[in-house]
Amino acid sequence: MTRVAAIIGGGVIGGGWAARFLLNGWNVQVFDPDPEAERKIGEVLDNARRSMPGLSDTALPAEGQLTFHDAIEDAVAGAEWIQESVPERLDLKQKVYAGLQAACREDAIIGSSTSGFKPSELQEVAPRPEQILVTHPFNPVYLMPLVEVVPSDRTAPERVERTKQIMTEIGMYPLHVRKEIDAHIADRFLEAVWREALWLVKDGVATTEEIDESIRMGFGIRWAQMGLFDTYRVAGGEAGMKHFMAQFGPALKWPWTKLMDVPEFNDELVDLIAGQSDAQSGHLDIREMERIRDNNVVAMMRALKAQNWASGAVLNKHDAKLMADAGMVRKAADIADPSQPIVTVARAVPIDWLDYNGHMTESRYLQAFADASDRLMEIIGCDQDYIATGGSFFTAETHIRHIDETHLGARIEVRTRVLMAEGKKMHLWHEMYAGDKLLATGEHILIHVSLETRRPAPFSPEIAANLKMISEAQAGLDAPEGVGRYVGQPR
Amino acid sequence: MTRVAAIIGGGVIGGGWAARFLLNGWNVQVFDPDPEAERKIGEVLDNARRSMPGLSDTALPAEGQLTFHDAIEDAVAGAEWIQESVPERLDLKQKVYAGLQAACREDAIIGSSTSGFKPSELQEVAPRPEQILVTHPFNPVYLMPLVEVVPSDRTAPERVERTKQIMTEIGMYPLHVRKEIDAHIADRFLEAVWREALWLVKDGVATTEEIDESIRMGFGIRWAQMGLFDTYRVAGGEAGMKHFMAQFGPALKWPWTKLMDVPEFNDELVDLIAGQSDAQSGHLDIREMERIRDNNVVAMMRALKAQNWASGAVLNKHDAKLMADAGMVRKAADIADPSQPIVTVARAVPIDWLDYNGHMTESRYLQAFADASDRLMEIIGCDQDYIATGGSFFTAETHIRHIDETHLGARIEVRTRVLMAEGKKMHLWHEMYAGDKLLATGEHILIHVSLETRRPAPFSPEIAANLKMISEAQAGLDAPEGVGRYVGQPR
Numbered sequence: 001m002t003r004v005a006a007i008i009g010g011g012v013i014g015g016g017w018a019a020r021f022l023l024n025g026w027n028v029q030v031f032d033p034d035p036e037a038e039r040k041i042g043e044v045l046d047n048a049r050r051s052m053p054g055l056s057d058t059a060l061p062a063e064g065q066l067t068f069h070d071a072i073e074d075a076v077a078g079a080e081w082i083q084e085s086v087p088e089r090l091d092l093k094q095k096v097y098a099g100l101q102a103a104c105r106e107d108a109i110i111g112s113s114t115s116g117f118k119p120s121e122l123q124e125v126a127p128r129p130e131q132i133l134v135t136h137p138f139n140p141v142y143l144m145p146l147v148e149v150v151p152s153d154r155t156a157p158e159r160v161e162r163t164k165q166i167m168t169e170i171g172m173y174p175l176h177v178r179k180e181i182d183a184h185i186a187d188r189f190l191e192a193v194w195r196e197a198l199w200l201v202k203d204g205v206a207t208t209e210e211i212d213e214s215i216r217m218g219f220g221i222r223w224a225q226m227g228l229f230d231t232y233r234v235a236g237g238e239a240g241m242k243h244f245m246a247q248f249g250p251a252l253k254w255p256w257t258k259l260m261d262v263p264e265f266n267d268e269l270v271d272l273i274a275g276q277s278d279a280q281s282g283h284l285d286i287r288e289m290e291r292i293r294d295n296n297v298v299a300m301m302r303a304l305k306a307q308n309w310a311s312g313a314v315l316n317k318h319d320a321k322l323m324a325d326a327g328m329v330r331k332a333a334d335i336a337d338p339s340q341p342i343v344t345v346a347r348a349v350p351i352d353w354l355d356y357n358g359h360m361t362e363s364r365y366l367q368a369f370a371d372a373s374d375r376l377m378e379i380i381g382c383d384q385d386y387i388a389t390g391g392s393f394f395t396a397e398t399h400i401r402h403i404d405e406t407h408l409g410a411r412i413e414v415r416t417r418v419l420m421a422e423g424k425k426m427h428l429w430h431e432m433y434a435g436d437k438l439l440a441t442g443e444h445i446l447i448h449v450s451l452e453t454r455r456p457a458p459f460s461p462e463i464a465a466n467l468k469m470i471s472e473a474q475a476g477l478d479a480p481e482g483v484g485r486y487v488g489q490p491r
Numbered sequence: 492m493t494r495v496a497a498i499i500g501g502g503v504i505g506g507g508w509a510a511r512f513l514l515n516g517w518n519v520q521v522f523d524p525d526p527e528a529e530r531k532i533g534e535v536l537d538n539a540r541r542s543m544p545g546l547s548d549t550a551l552p553a554e555g556q557l558t559f560h561d562a563i564e565d566a567v568a569g570a571e572w573i574q575e576s577v578p579e580r581l582d583l584k585q586k587v588y589a590g591l592q593a594a595c596r597e598d599a600i601i602g603s604s605t606s607g608f609k610p611s612e613l614q615e616v617a618p619r620p621e622q623i624l625v626t627h628p629f630n631p632v633y634l635m636p637l638v639e640v641v642p643s644d645r646t647a648p649e650r651v652e653r654t655k656q657i658m659t660e661i662g663m664y665p666l667h668v669r670k671e672i673d674a675h676i677a678d679r680f681l682e683a684v685w686r687e688a689l690w691l692v693k694d695g696v697a698t699t700e701e702i703d704e705s706i707r708m709g710f711g712i713r714w715a716q717m718g719l720f721d722t723y724r725v726a727g728g729e730a731g732m733k734h735f736m737a738q739f740g741p742a743l744k745w746p747w748t749k750l751m752d753v754p755e756f757n758d759e760l761v762d763l764i765a766g767q768s769d770a771q772s773g774h775l776d777i778r779e780m781e782r783i784r785d786n787n788v789v790a791m792m793r794a795l796k797a798q799n800w801a802s803g804a805v806l807n808k809h810d811a812k813l814m815a816d817a818g819m820v821r822k823a824a825d826i827a828d829p830s831q832p833i834v835t836v837a838r839a840v841p842i843d844w845l846d847y848n849g850h851m852t853e854s855r856y857l858q859a860f861a862d863a864s865d866r867l868m869e870i871i872g873c874d875q876d877y878i879a880t881g882g883s884f885f886t887a888e889t890h891i892r893h894i895d896e897t898h899l900g901a902r903i904e905v906r907t908r909v910l911m912a913e914g915k916k917m918h919l920w921h922e923m924y925a926g927d928k929l930l931a932t933g934e935h936i937l938i939h940v941s942l943e944t945r946r947p948a949p950f951s952p953e954i955a956a957n958l959k960m961i962s963e964a965q966a967g968l969d970a971p972e973g974v975g976r977y978v979g980q981p982r
Binding site: 258399 | 660692786791
């Protein structure tokens, strides 16, 4: 039977919860007196449907049913999970609980999205306090895994376990906060940074933009994968966490922030932290942690590169400079000797191109060949400006032969020939080398299309002329070994 | 002529700088009295050579020459750039500058890696203060783009500009800090979070591990791409930054951190921040920013998924549950009807599979087919346990025909046939569908290999039996349309 979650309070957070449950197959019943609630939740759902299913490498279940209810009693009827995301006023939240507890299942769990209140405060006047705990998510709720699960002494332990299980089932990472405290854990850091940032802006030291750059170009990338302590553990190197703390401990007395209410830095604190850090990551040696960190950082920055954003945009600019410095061909007129294959790709094999066999994975061969085709397109005049006018090439057919393996860091080169170009198509031949070693060949038919009709269309006279020049100049080369073969053809 | 950088002080930071310069083609001259310096820098260089070249989608220049020098005068001779990374003691740094300024080029720039000192302090007793400024990097220096460039009034403006240019040329993001302050900008946030984290550990609220999870499962991912203010701007939604501040402003008075030295929250501060935020990102509407944020977050989390780390590991666990719930076939014995093609992939097209033409990019078709081959391997018994014993399949040949386009979020399915399996090879046929629409076909030869010799080797009897069962059961199907064709073959 389809499971039911009630969402009390829509908006960005409630809508995000609705999306989490719906897209994981739950039915969702919403109560929100805001006349705009349906539109607001609909917008969050649109975002979630666009981004969340592709996080998985397998299909999500069929989406649940979404219903809106005018009475809180109807919204919570039959619900196994009740998520409260009403505004941050304790009296309001307590009133909401009284209302919904009168109508909801006794075995339901009531999770609050509160950023700051302690569960014992939420429970103060509730008829069944054992039902209530904090489940504090992070925006966008449909993507961020973290949910802080904060029970009080009065929350039934069975419900805490069930909460962690349900949160896991909708793809989240429940962090059990064992000791209730204002603002739980993550928001305490957000609040500390917010306070420091307000000082920096107020004092004219930095603008909001400079502050954002100072985060996303540096420690933000590190924190996305290891957090605070593991990052420092690696930075401390072989000397370990105690060494790191000895080095930076004295800074607590210095005006490195305006927030000077610091704990006493003594051996007890050092031992406590170093011991916990050992328990957390002592099973990994520092060299191994460095490799893991570098793998993660490279993979994330390359992901941002494809989005041309933040550190990824910096990398793209640096690539443009490197290509110019290396004299990579970008225009037909710059080809030194058109009678020879054109070097269209020259690069190192990156960390994110490897697979579980420890070598470059097969789809990345096609990525390198596709990059080579893109470069050839640019050279013949089908560059981003041309594409903006509505013409482009789509690949119709590809044949790859894998001749040899290659590994992390290997410097590879793709050399490209235009075997034929007429009407609306071109026939390309790519060879991938590491030094003199042939790694793979790629044979491709690309069709020139109108991006409006998505149908084949003739290419521009400039492209036609450049293709003719190259294919005629290369016509003197021997036919490539392996061209025109079908899969499994005997040699 | 090859440019020269001097590295004064090795270790993790100095070694990272050496790698940045060397791998971007500069010669590097090191001075460090530590007898272990050469080994330590060598270890950092090994890490950098492994990870940094692949950040670029084009080749780095030939690596520069690395030399070690016993005298600081020799290390700085001829250097255009001098990077000082000696221990954080002001008197030591000042002594080092006096020594190296006696020998270095007058037009050289001296950058200090100091985390905390202000440039005016570094310059206090220097013969040529105009040469000195702070260039504060982040570990690992060979990957992190951020470098805080902090001049004082006494630093020559021309050198500040040249500094930003040189930092950009070695692939970094120079953040010009316009007002010198202890700990510059980023380390003020790190220090604030560090202080709050020490309280949480000391007070027994959270362990180091719980704190790291609270960061990397949530806001760390957001900060890696937008930082603090843009993240809040998006969270504030259409109501804008002022609304966000009105909502969270009162928290400054609450004990949401132990760090209570807060600025006064008044209209002036709100206007200052909201105005700067508008200047920073007012050209993007909130819906657009949400899409950018979601694209970045999905791309980064999927990058971490391939590394099976942090939020990526959470996604992998969730996938395993989804596959089990959906009854995806994982073993030959579970195939309901072996006479029909086997569904080996069922998924949505994710954000990171799109290209500039707005559709799924060609290499991701091969990734989906490779995933289908991996699933078939698992089904016939070539799973991770088997691979650990030293046998696997490598793809030898691939033929892809693109029949139709597909787009973000489309639910695709790959259906797989075993056309032939004998000796050491298998011949697979994949068809990719969106609903009833055929998107592409993939024809592949895979060779079973020994992972030790990397040469063809017979597969296990279990694999042979499973392949025989499937290929015989599917033998009754018609030959697939398009099999055995070469690229460009007329229909």
